[in-house]
Amino acid sequence: MNLAFILNNAPLLMEGAAMTVALAIGALLGATLGGGVVAFLRMSRYAPLRHVGTGFVEIMRNTPILVQIFVLYFGLPTLGVHMSAFTSAVLAMSLQNSAYIGEIYRAGLESIHPRQREAALALGMMPGLALRVILLPQALRRVLPPLGNQLIIIVKDTSVASTIAVAELTQASKLLLDRSAAPYETFATVALIYLAISAGVAGVLKLVEWRYPVRVS
């Protein structure tokens, strides 16, 4: 075991881990917003909007994140659109996860009994108000667990950003590999850091789920 090597390079690994977290937060923010748009399209009253939503979801879910990142980072510059590696990675992950999270939102909203909405409308609420104060608060609690699982997937997917040389954790480990002959130590450490981040996210989620449990009437 070459622990000294890992300790000497701890700052590099920590910077990498910070970048991994930054990528995940960026993608999560993008995807929670984008997911709203996707759910809105998928549940729209107008068929063309629904088709756009379905098409987007199918394309995003049936192609690898690696290819999506490559399209944005290597493909778009040929059209004159230039983005930094970080922006490309965050944007690609936001787009893909918008599809997944949009479906999570939709499932959450559709799981609320239609009578809830009917009752709200019967009480004289406008559809928008009913959505905001009756449907969304109930749906949000049901959405939290799958949303958390998706966040863990996002954390792990940030490793793909290393293929376009974003200086995140996996990229840091590749640098260390080139510098040294300590492959086990390096990868055991990196795997443990990822595990710690995933476990941390899972732990926070358990707390949130405990604070906002699904209430079944």
Place this chain on the structure above:
Amino acid sequence: MTSALLISSALYLAQGALVTVGLSFGMIAVATVAGMLLALLRLYGWRPLGLLAAAYGLAARGVPLLVLLIGSYFSLPYLGLDLPLWLVVVLIGGLYFAAYAAEVFRAALAAVPRTQWDAGRALGMRRVQLFTIVILPQARRLSLPPFLNVALVAVKNTSLVSAIGGWELVAAGREIGERTMEILPAYLAVAAFYFVICFSISRIGRHVEKKMRYV
């Protein structure tokens, strides 16, 4: 782009797609067998082994596949194991997705009502017999949709092979992009190939699911 170049590029990508499909099959086969073993250990196995299987599942599902692929590809030679890249990918990827498959199988096996076991016992069936002809067929039906989701993720993750120097669909697309300078169309074509593979898997899955419902 001339049409000859277009056709040869498409054929080249199709070759890459074949490698992708082959790697996917290998990974999913390993994942199915190992995942079933893990699920059986957790449900019916000797307790310490079951806990070990659970710990393996938690650990594997908390680490990105790319890290495991890079790690094993660079560390295995140090152990004196000089395996070909495709074999490393199939084994490591297979064992990685086994953790996900195990969750699927475990949930499906546990979802078969307990009364099925009781009924089988009452009919005088032995445990193994009861498991294979009563429980397993019902669990298989329940596990198909979530298992296909795991399989789709596995197919998409074969793209990571190109990041450790392997040749498959993404690598083929990169080569074509570099040769023809049509980078965007090349990667979009790669995406289209993946779409066709993944979309057909989910369509076939839906079809089989519908048929099985009436069995």
